[in-house]
Amino acid sequence: MSDPRQGNADEDTALARQALAQRDLPHALHHIGCALTHDPMHRERMQLLNEIIAAAPDPMALVQLEGDVSFVDAASKSYVLAWMRRWAEAMDLITDVAEIRPDIPYMLWCEWWMSQPGVVQSIPLSELIGGIVVDILKIASKCPTPIPADDPRKVTLESGARILGTLRALHPSEGMLWFGSSMVARRTGAVGEALQYAQHAYQIDPSWKAAIGVANALRDGKRLDEAAQWFARAGTHDPKDVSAHLDCGDMMLDADRKAEAQQQYEQAQRKDPEHPWAAASLMYLRHLAVRDDASKLALLRMTEAEPRNHRAEELYERLDPPRLYVNRLPHPADASANALNDIFEQMFDNPAQHHGSTVKLKLSHLESPSVVAGFWLQMEMWGPQVRLEYLVETIQTPDPRQPKAQVPFSLWKWNGTQPEPGVDRPGLHTVRAIHELASEPFSLDVWAPMAERIAAKLGGAAAIRELVSTLVFPPRPPGSAWRVLPWVQRSQVATALVIAHCDPHVAWQGSPRQQALYALLYGPSDWTTGAAILALGVLARRDALIRAEVVAAFGWLFQQIPSEGFCSWELPLVATWLTFPDLDEVTKRRLEEYKARIFDGKTGGSTVHMVQLEAKKFDMAAEVQAAQAAQQQLATGGGGDPDPVVFPGQRVARLSDYVRLMKAMQTGNMMGALGQFGLDMMGYATVATAWGQKLAQDPTLNAKFAAQMAR
Numbered sequence: 001m002s003d004p005r006q007g008n009a010d011e012d013t014a015l016a017r018q019a020l021a022q023r024d025l026p027h028a029l030h031h032i033g034c035a036l037t038h039d040p041m042h043r044e045r046m047q048l049l050n051e052i053i054a055a056a057p058d059p060m061a062l063v064q065l066e067g068d069v070s071f072v073d074a075a076s077k078s079y080v081l082a083w084m085r086r087w088a089e090a091m092d093l094i095t096d097v098a099e100i101r102p103d104i105p106y107m108l109w110c111e112w113w114m115s116q117p118g119v120v121q122s123i124p125l126s127e128l129i130g131g132i133v134v135d136i137l138k139i140a141s142k143c144p145t146p147i148p149a150d151d152p153r154k155v156t157l158e159s160g161a162r163i164l165g166t167l168r169a170l171h172p173s174e175g176m177l178w179f180g181s182s183m184v185a186r187r188t189g190a191v192g193e194a195l196q197y198a199q200h201a202y203q204i205d206p207s208w209k210a211a212i213g214v215a216n217a218l219r220d221g222k223r224l225d226e227a228a229q230w231f232a233r234a235g236t237h238d239p240k241d242v243s244a245h246l247d248c249g250d251m252m253l254d255a256d257r258k259a260e261a262q263q264q265y266e267q268a269q270r271k272d273p274e275h276p277w278a279a280a281s282l283m284y285l286r287h288l289a290v291r292d293d294a295s296k297l298a299l300l301r302m303t304e305a306e307p308r309n310h311r312a313e314e315l316y317e318r319l320d321p322p323r324l325y326v327n328r329l330p331h332p333a334d335a336s337a338n339a340l341n342d343i344f345e346q347m348f349d350n351p352a353q354h355h356g357s358t359v360k361l362k363l364s365h366l367e368s369p370s371v372v373a374g375f376w377l378q379m380e381m382w383g384p385q386v387r388l389e390y391l392v393e394t395i396q397t398p399d400p401r402q403p404k405a406q407v408p409f410s411l412w413k414w415n416g417t418q419p420e421p422g423v424d425r426p427g428l429h430t431v432r433a434i435h436e437l438a439s440e441p442f443s444l445d446v447w448a449p450m451a452e453r454i455a456a457k458l459g460g461a462a463a464i465r466e467l468v469s470t471l472v473f474p475p476r477p478p479g480s481a482w483r484v485l486p487w488v489q490r491s492q493v494a495t496a497l498v499i500a501h502c503d504p505h506v507a508w509q510g511s512p513r514q515q516a517l518y519a520l521l522y523g524p525s526d527w528t529t530g531a532a533i534l535a536l537g538v539l540a541r542r543d544a545l546i547r548a549e550v551v552a553a554f555g556w557l558f559q560q561i562p563s564e565g566f567c568s569w570e571l572p573l574v575a576t577w578l579t580f581p582d583l584d585e586v587t588k589r590r591l592e593e594y595k596a597r598i599f600d601g602k603t604g605g606s607t608v609h610m611v612q613l614e615a616k617k618f619d620m621a622a623e624v625q626a627a628q629a630a631q632q633q634l635a636t637g638g639g640g641d642p643d644p645v646v647f648p649g650q651r652v653a654r655l656s657d658y659v660r661l662m663k664a665m666q667t668g669n670m671m672g673a674l675g676q677f678g679l680d681m682m683g684y685a686t687v688a689t690a691w692g693q694k695l696a697q698d699p700t701l702n703a704k705f706a707a708q709m710a711r
Contacts, residue, residue, distance in 0.1 A: 004034035004072055005104075013045055020052055028052045029062050033072040037101075040075075041108050049076075053083050060084065071097050075106055082109070087119045092131035102139045103152035107159040114166060125171050133167070136160035137180050145220060146189035157187050175205035182213050191221050208237035212244060219251050227251060228260075242268040246277050258285055276305070280312035287319065296320075297446060304441045306479060320443070324575040325534055327443040329493065331486040332527060334367045334566055336390075339611040340375055341485060346613055351382035354613065362391040362610035365565030366400050369412045369419035370492065370527040373472055374485040381476055381484070383692045392417040393609065396562040400525035404560055407519040411472050411528060426469035433458055434467075435475035438487070438494040448538055451497035452504060460503040461512035467502075468516060470495050471528050489527045496520065496531035500539055508539075508546055521553060530572035537576035547580060566606040571598050642704060646694055651677045652687045655701070659708040661687075 004012070012035035019028035032049050036042060053059045063077035075097045081090035091110045098106045110132065114120050120128070139156060147154050164181045171177060178201035185194035198213035215230035231248040235241060249264030262285050268278040280302050287295035296319060302312035322328045331337075339361055347354050359375070372390060379386050398404065401414045413422045433454045440446055455463070470491070477487040502513045520532035533554075540547035554577050561570050574595045578588065597603055643656045652658050657677070664673030674680065679687065695702045 004037045007034060009035045009038040009042075009045075013048065016048055016052065020048070020055065023055070025052055025056050025062055029076050030072065033076040036075070037072060037104050040104065040106050041112075049079060050083075053080055071100050075109075079109065082113050087113055087116075088123045088127055088131065091123075092127075095132050095135035098156055099135045099138050102142075102156045105155040105159060107136075107156045107163070111159045111163050114163060120166060120170060125174060128167060129174075129176060132163065133176065133180055136163065137183060140180075140184045140187050143187045145186050147187050154188070157184060160184055161188055161190075173204060175201045175207075175210060178204060179210055179213050182217055186217060186220050191217070195221060206237075208234045208241060208244075211237060212247070215244070215247070219247075224251060224255055224257075240271060242271045242275055242278070245271070246275075246281075249278075249281060253281065253285070258288065261285065276302070276307075276309040277311040280309050280315055283312075284315040284318075300441045300443060300446065320445075323579070325537070325572055326579060327445070329442040329486075329490060330571070331483075332368070332371070332489050332568065333571075334371055334568055335606040335608045336361060336363055336367045336371045337374070337485045339608045340371060341483065343611060343613055344378060344484070347382070347386075351384050353384075354386055354615070355384035356386075356615075357384075358387040358389060358614045360389045360391070360610060360612050360614060361608070363393065364607040364609060365394050365396055365604075366392045366417060367566055367606055368526045368568045369524070370471075370488055371485065372419050373474065374488040377474060377476065377488060378484040383688075390418050391610075394565070396565040396604075398560060398562060400562065400565075400567075403523050404525075404557070405522040407523050408515060409468065409519055410523055411468065411520075411526070412524055421472045423469045423472050425473045426466040430458060430463060430466040431470055431473075431475045434470050434491055434495050434498065435478065437498065438475065438491040439478045442490065442493075444497075444534075444538055447494065447497055448501070451494070452501040455498045455501040455504075458498070458502075461506070464499055464502055464512050464516050467495050467499050471520075471531070489531075492528050492531040493534055496528070496535035497538065500535040508543070518553070521557065525567065525569065527568055529569040533569060533572045533576050537579060540580060544582075547582075551577070551580065562604055564604045567604055570603060571595070574598065640700075643708075644701070644704075646701070647690065650687075651679065652691070655704055656708060658687075658691050659705065662709065 012031045016028045016031035016035065019025070019031060029049075029052050032045060032052060035045050036049065039045070053062070056062050059080045063073065063080045065073055065077060074093060078090045078094035078097065081087075081093065091113055094106050094109050094113075098104075098110070139153070139160065143151070143153055143157060147157060161181065161184045164177055164184060168174075168177045168181060178197045182194045182197035182201060185191075185197060195214070195217040198210070198217045202210040202214055204210075211230050211234035215227045215234060218224075218227035218230060228248055228251070231244045231251075234244040245264045245268035249261045249268065252258075252261035252264060262282065265278045265281045265285070268275055269282065272278070280299065283295055283299045283302065287299060299312055299316050299319070302309045303316055305312070320327050324330070340359070343359055372388060375388050395401070395417070401412075401417075403410060410422050413420045437447060437450050437454055440450065458467070474488050474491040474495075477484060496517065499513055499516050503511065504513075508514055517532050517536055520528050521536065523529070536546075536550045536553070540550040554573060557569075557573060558577075561567050561573075574591050577583070578591050578595070583591075594603075643654055645653050646655060646658075647653050652661055661673055661677060664676060667673070677687075695705055
């Protein structure tokens, strides 16, 4: 259900009264539950809730929850449980609800019920901790220290603090209650109380956890040297622990006590050499000390490590705050891209079983053809032959399939609404060069110098034709963590940057790089349009003369944004234009307003009307018959050349070449096997995919392969 607080509380109350009058108690309970989300302690609405429950012959029958349960219905059930004097269950459930929605002060119900005579005394301490205290601490752990006064979760936290106070008075020797009270007090800003509670918790239970509690309370009170002593004491309780060193290091780094911070991170790294938090923090400190490009790049690379290093991300942002399309590349937002990602998820566990299937994708409006390029790349990587039927209901105006102006080449041909490549495949040398650049974390400060070196290595303007081809046939992503569609967009930006740096010392006007980038800019609408925008933006920020020309081009392009359907290049256009140094205030305000409209969802959009993966109608008998016929043909000397050349001119051209490769890999010496044919892992993936597809399609070739492997 949608958030009930978006509705009107008085209207929900009126609907509840109406339903009660009609004896429709389930609907009455639901509507008053929605009304109470605005204020769970509203006296009039609580009275109506009591009337609804009292009207039920069996109140528990009103709250039999099954399947996906809304928090409103769960809260109502907790209230009914309290009505039935099942206090422990009621408080356990309502604190669960409060954990889900701490912005709604349901914790006040728990506090109210706990104040009833004899209630808290009737519940064992273990149930109080497991059912109530743990939920309060989970809520506190997700709140900042201290929580802002206007944060709606503050009321819940303050109620939790009072509940813990009640429990401390009843069970004064339970250290968990004192530790938890300190944790909550830190969030509510009660620094003095937080320290007192933490110290008392340590007296009761001198442990690592309690020592950390004292250290954190002292840290909040800016008593850093004392806090460091308590972090050290925590280490005596658990000599293998690294978190106390990391917390102490963070405290010292935040206080600009870098030498002490470095000492703590180094101690953590000695205990755990692979710890990502320590590694990122030490690299950050190194960069602060030497301010060299190498350490900054090393930290940036950590942001895209597997698994992700969130500490590296946080620290790198201190050095280079996020700037859209400068050091942050958003993922494609096409509806078709999101739909195909869902299809890829369905296929992921066993892509081979979908060989011969068809993906049907139907959209309200035409979107970027590079989405289809991403689909082709994913299928090429996985191996199965899967068709894509790309159906569109409406073609926008202007028609995104058509160039926006006269251009010397077009990346795509169109068969109705089905995009097809308009260029040949690039050579492996060019593909590898783009792979090298796109594999680096995205930052134009890093990518632009690399792009210039790669452009020179490829031969400058002479390489532009093949570079253009990589926009349609991009390299494969470098690791399993990559989703293919964002990777395609990323590699296209890398390609456009390399084109922008082909022969940079040749005059811009009339140069091959100028012609190529404007062909992409003015060509059919695609992610490649956005890639050209980013590349032109890099050149424009450097050179005022180029900037004047690009501003005029951007101004014209801005007028070509279609009024309906998703436009993949409108955000790159606006965001890149806003980075220009001499932007006048009128233009800046206009672009900022348009950017806000994009983020508010007030510009054109597309809708997926159908996306499905249709399995091939598999005829087992026919497949077996074809395989048997192929084997019989070979047995009688038929089937043609027993060792055919399948891929002329390629390194693994003959069937016997592929068999030799497979047998060598079976020995376990993979790199030696690849070395026979001059392959690396990327080249092997291409070979294996091509051969796998051929063998799947040709029963006779497959029978020859089986015969050679059996020798």
